[in-house]
Amino acid sequence: MTAKEKIDQLRADLHRHNYNYYVLNAPEISDKEFDSMMRDLQNLEKEYPEYQDNSSPTMRVGSDLNKNFTQVMHKYPMLSLGNTYSENEVTDFYDRVKQSLNEDFEICCELKYDGTSISLTYENGKLVRAVTRGDGEKGDDVTDNVKTIRTIPLLLHGNYPKLFEIRGEILMPWKSFEALNNEREAREETLFANPRNAASGTLKLQNSAVVASRKLDAYLYYLLGEELPCNGHYENLQMAASWGFKISEHMKKVHSLEEIFEYISFWDTERKNLSVATDGIVLKVNSLKQQKNLGFTAKSPRWAIAYKFQAERALTRLNKVTYQVGRTGTITPVANLDPVQLSGTVVKRASLHNADIIEGLDLHIGDMVYVEKGGEIIPKITGVNKEARGMLLGEKVKFITHCPECGSRLIRYEGEAAHYCPNETACPPQIKGKIEHFICRKAMDIDGLGPETVDTFYRLGLIKDAADLYNLKADDIKGLDRMGEKSAENIINGITASKEVPFERVLFALGIRFVGETVAKRIAKSFIDIEELANANLEVLINIDEIGEKIAKSIVTYFCNPSNRKLVERLKDAGLQLFQKEEDLNEYTDRLAGQSIVISGVFTHHSRDEYKILIEKNGGKNTGSISAKTNFILAGENMGPAKLEKARKLGIKIMNEDEFLALIS
Numbered sequence: 001m002t003a004k005e006k007i008d009q010l011r012a013d014l015h016r017h018n019y020n021y022y023v024l025n026a027p028e029i030s031d032k033e034f035d036s037m038m039r040d041l042q043n044l045e046k047e048y049p050e051y052q053d054n055s056s057p058t059m060r061v062g063s064d065l066n067k068n069f070t071q072v073m074h075k076y077p078m079l080s081l082g083n084t085y086s087e088n089e090v091t092d093f094y095d096r097v098k099q100s101l102n103e104d105f106e107i108c109c110e111l112k113y114d115g116t117s118i119s120l121t122y123e124n125g126k127l128v129r130a131v132t133r134g135d136g137e138k139g140d141d142v143t144d145n146v147k148t149i150r151t152i153p154l155l156l157h158g159n160y161p162k163l164f165e166i167r168g169e170i171l172m173p174w175k176s177f178e179a180l181n182n183e184r185e186a187r188e189e190t191l192f193a194n195p196r197n198a199a200s201g202t203l204k205l206q207n208s209a210v211v212a213s214r215k216l217d218a219y220l221y222y223l224l225g226e227e228l229p230c231n232g233h234y235e236n237l238q239m240a241a242s243w244g245f246k247i248s249e250h251m252k253k254v255h256s257l258e259e260i261f262e263y264i265s266f267w268d269t270e271r272k273n274l275s276v277a278t279d280g281i282v283l284k285v286n287s288l289k290q291q292k293n294l295g296f297t298a299k300s301p302r303w304a305i306a307y308k309f310q311a312e313r314a315l316t317r318l319n320k321v322t323y324q325v326g327r328t329g330t331i332t333p334v335a336n337l338d339p340v341q342l343s344g345t346v347v348k349r350a351s352l353h354n355a356d357i358i359e360g361l362d363l364h365i366g367d368m369v370y371v372e373k374g375g376e377i378i379p380k381i382t383g384v385n386k387e388a389r390g391m392l393l394g395e396k397v398k399f400i401t402h403c404p405e406c407g408s409r410l411i412r413y414e415g416e417a418a419h420y421c422p423n424e425t426a427c428p429p430q431i432k433g434k435i436e437h438f439i440c441r442k443a444m445d446i447d448g449l450g451p452e453t454v455d456t457f458y459r460l461g462l463i464k465d466a467a468d469l470y471n472l473k474a475d476d477i478k479g480l481d482r483m484g485e486k487s488a489e490n491i492i493n494g495i496t497a498s499k500e501v502p503f504e505r506v507l508f509a510l511g512i513r514f515v516g517e518t519v520a521k522r523i524a525k526s527f528i529d530i531e532e533l534a535n536a537n538l539e540v541l542i543n544i545d546e547i548g549e550k551i552a553k554s555i556v557t558y559f560c561n562p563s564n565r566k567l568v569e570r571l572k573d574a575g576l577q578l579f580q581k582e583e584d585l586n587e588y589t590d591r592l593a594g595q596s597i598v599i600s601g602v603f604t605h606h607s608r609d610e611y612k613i614l615i616e617k618n619g620g621k622n623t624g625s626i627s628a629k630t631n632f633i634l635a636g637e638n639m640g641p642a643k644l645e646k647a648r649k650l651g652i653k654i655m656n657e658d659e660f661l662a663l664i665s
């Protein structure tokens with residue numbers, strides 16, 4: 001076989017396996033075999049650059065060489081759909097269609113996917129262009145990024161038209177969304193509010209290799225072209241499925257209004273079990289001929305309508321804004337609302353986040369506001385219905401200047417959105433919040449103690465800070481709030497047992513602003529004991545890996561406060577582990593000092609997490625993505641093709657488990 005034949009064969013096989021895996025969910029080969037074929041193809045393509053092909057499966061791994069996006073005119077404008085939240089308007093739509101057509105017709109019911117829309121152009125079975133909606137007339141050419149989405153075919157199979165466009169929605173599945181936000185949280189980056197924002201943000205990234213790592217998905221729902229195979233929308237999409245596209249399995253052709261409402265009510269609850277976000281259903285007249293007869297208004301087709309699920313958003317009155325004080329003094333404004341039904345629960349309060357959001361909404365007391373749940377857990381205010389404002393405009397909401405709990409003047413650090421109450425040691429919610437944080441599972445993990453018990457102890461003056469817990473006796477607390485002798489003893493035992501909690505968790509328990517679990521671990525490894533940490537200056541702290549100026553400043557500020565120093569002193573006297581234990585210290589080396597290491601694949605000797613710990617204990621840094629700064633990759637079986645390609649490009653060493661263990665032993 002010639003090299004060209006081999007390349008062609010590998011490309012065809014990989015396209016087929018990609019389709020089986022991602023579109024049909026029915027892989028025929030193992031991930032390992034897939035990766036090894038991909039590697040073979042990458043090597044051949046490198047060796048024979050003359051056979052370069054923009055539709056090659058190797059395009060899936062993306063690259064970091066993408067330029068700015070160019071704007072492209074849409075051949076057919078990308079119109080939106082008429083939207084409604086009202087079932088009556090669905091009936092009106094149906095009646096209008098019936099009257100205009102004056103003949104039998106079918107309606108295709110579909111899910112309304114909540115992502116970002118895309119228009120794909122295929123020429124001779126090849127994906128040639130992917131363009132965002134933009135302003136409907138022209139959008140951004142994001143072809144390189146879209147090519148990394150595995151559910152979008154680069155090459156088609158079967159009997160497809162020579163030239164056509166297919167439109168659909170690019171989505172970030174809930175699972176990928178949660179994983180992405182967890183990673184961002186760990187890196188203290190701003191979180192995406194919902195999968196839609198995450199998908200559209202990802203699609204606009206300059207680096208398609210990062211897009212490839214974000215695991216986007218896509219559903220296609222609209223075929224356009226001069227030579228479509230069938231006369232019906234539904235039938236055309238079934239054909240598109242046979243060419244390799246991912247088409248929703250939940251489309252349904254119906255013949256009556258009753259069936260439409262059945263579809264709506266079924267999916268209103270059932271959609272919660274889907275892997276991607278949906279925000280309604282779309283109804284389309286199925287026959288293309290009838291669609292043509294019905295035509296378009298300036299903004300949307302007369303042959304389709306979107307029904308948005310009701311409970312996602314509600315309109316209600318803003319009665320007042322109150323302010324909550326968190327354990328680190330962060331002030332969160334909370335909208336107090338007329339109770340309203342939203343996604344099956346009654347919402348009375350919603351977060352307003354910070355002063356900028358309030359200002360941006362131009363909020364006034366008495367305003368009718370939109371509350372949404374979206375992908376978020378806590379409902380939020382997304383807008384104001386300004387038309388509902390009468391002649392008498394309520395008072396403008398102005399962010400408070402003083403702490404609602406202790407009266408201290410609030411501060412706002414430069415470059416930060418939040419206001420803080422600086423009275424760390426005497427502001428009641430901060431004190432209670434700090435004790436609650438101190439006892440939580442990831443910190444001191446004190447059995448039997450919860451926020452309510454802390455509240456009772458605090459209210460009765462039994463504790464004023466975390467150190468007071470260690471002076472409690474069973475006799476002090478038994479009988480309080482129906483607490484029996486046994487429970488009281490359990491709590492005291494739990495408190496005593498917490499004296500064995502290791503240094504890193506005690507550090508986390510102190511609740512120093514910006515010192516989360518990971519940072520606490522880092523610090524615990526860099527200082528022998530709390531004294532050394534308390535006396536460290538900014539420069540020393542900034543020199544520690546992963547500790548930036550913000551964290552360093554926060555640590556210095558914490559230890560500058562005499563009450564914090566006193567608290568630490570008392571905790572030490574109580575017997576807490578505020579130092580690195582000898583046996584823990586012995587496990588640490590600096591064999592990997594200054595090295596940035598990426599872990600990839602599946603391992604046999606240790607789990608991924610154990611390797612992470614081993615890297616850290618030997619002074620190395622485990623990072624999530626490969627960059628020029630990566631020193632080596634600790635690779636197990638099935639290392640992803642994207643990572644492999646990137647490592648190869650950057651010339652980064654790949655080390656297997658045994659080599660790694662030998663290195664640190």
Ligand code: IVH
Binds near residue numbers: 169
């Ligand atoms: S059809 C001319 N079908 O909803 C009609 N759109 O405002 C073209 N969407 O921009 C759209 N799921 O991004 C259609 N099954 C579906 C859809 C859908 C989601 C999005 C699309 C469009 C918006 C409607």
